[in-house]
Amino acid sequence: QKEVEQDPGPLSVPEGAIVSLNCTYSNSAFQYFMWYRQYSRKGPELLMYTYSSGNKEDGRFTAQVDKSSKYISLFIRDSQPSDSATYLCAMSKGAQKLVFGQGTRLTINP
Amino acid sequence: SQTIHQWPATLVQPVGSPLSLECTVEGTSNPNLYWYRQAAGRGLQLLFYSVGIGQISSEVPQNLSASRPQDRQFILSSKKLLLSDSGFYLCAWSVLGGAPETQYFGPGTRLLVL
Numbered sequence: 519q520k521e522v523e524q525d526p527g528p529l530s531v532p533e534g535a536i537v538s539l540n541c542t543y544s545n546s547a548f549q550y551f552m553w554y555r556q557y558s559r560k561g562p563e564l565l566m567y568t569y570s571s572g573n574k575e576d577g578r579f580t581a582q583v584d585k586s587s588k589y590i591s592l593f594i595r596d597s598q599p600s601d602s603a604t605y606l607c608a609m610s611k612g613a614q615k616l617v618f619g620q621g622t623r624l625t626i627n628p
Numbered sequence: 629s630q631t632i633h634q635w636p637a638t639l640v641q642p643v644g645s646p647l648s649l650e651c652t653v654e655g656t657s658n659p660n661l662y663w664y665r666q667a668a669g670r671g672l673q674l675l676f677y678s679v680g681i682g683q684i685s686s687e688v689p690q691n692l693s694a695s696r697p698q699d700r701q702f703i704l705s706s707k708k709l710l711l712s713d714s715g716f717y718l719c720a721w722s723v724l725g726g727a728p729e730t731q732y733f734g735p736g737t738r739l740l741v742l
Contacts, residue, residue: 524671552730561718561733562672606671616731620671 521545524607524619533628537594541607541619544588548609548617551583553592556604556621565605566592597626630655632734634719640740647692647706649737651719654700659721661702662731663694666716678702679724714741 524541531537539553550569554562566581568574574581580593590609594601607619631654641647653659660679664672674687676694684694691710695703702719716738720731 561736564730567730618672
């Protein structure tokens with residue numbers, strides 16, 4: 519069993535829709551949770567990070583962590599074509615190494 | 629501000645040839661440095677990480693090696709490339725001892741081994 523599971527998609531939604539991206543994990547030692555966005559043929563860029571259960575909001579993006587269920591989510595409100603990218607979840611136990619999900623490929627259709 | 633550079637951006641190499649990919653970071657000191665490989669449609673696989681000059685930890689046994697000759701320089705090498713070495717190679721850095729462990733990625737090198 520992989521430590522981090524992420525549905526690879528692809529996911530295609532119309533512009534303006536609310537998007538929900540999810541990851542599950544098996545190791546309860548993970549303390550920090552991150553979401554990266556990766557445009558085609560580019561390096562990933564950090565979108566958000568959180569270390570506690572609950573919600574964290576940044577503009578149109580909301581990161582949600584449920585440690586009891588070992589489940590994290592990223593919500594995108596009012597999705598735009600520029601949000602089309604691959605979204606990678608990542609998590610760490612706090613020291614040096616990140617474990618990444620497979621990435622979900624998202625397309626926002628105008 | 630910190631920036632991370634990788635070169636070359638794209639590389640096509642024959643099987644059995646050597647490889648050298650370079651990564652440099654600007655605007656920070658004593659960073660943790662990482663090499664990842666991303667196969668098409670896959671997540672990121674950590675290959676090597678380094679917490680200081682000359683200190684390299686290998687995550688996956690393979691025909692690749694890494695070196696850190698200077699504080700902000702990280703090099704990925706191979707003596708003889710295999711077809712399976714094709715992929716997107718990403719270098720990343722993070723703050724030494726920082727928490728949470730947020731890593732910042734370079735633009736990547738796309739390697740095709742023929």
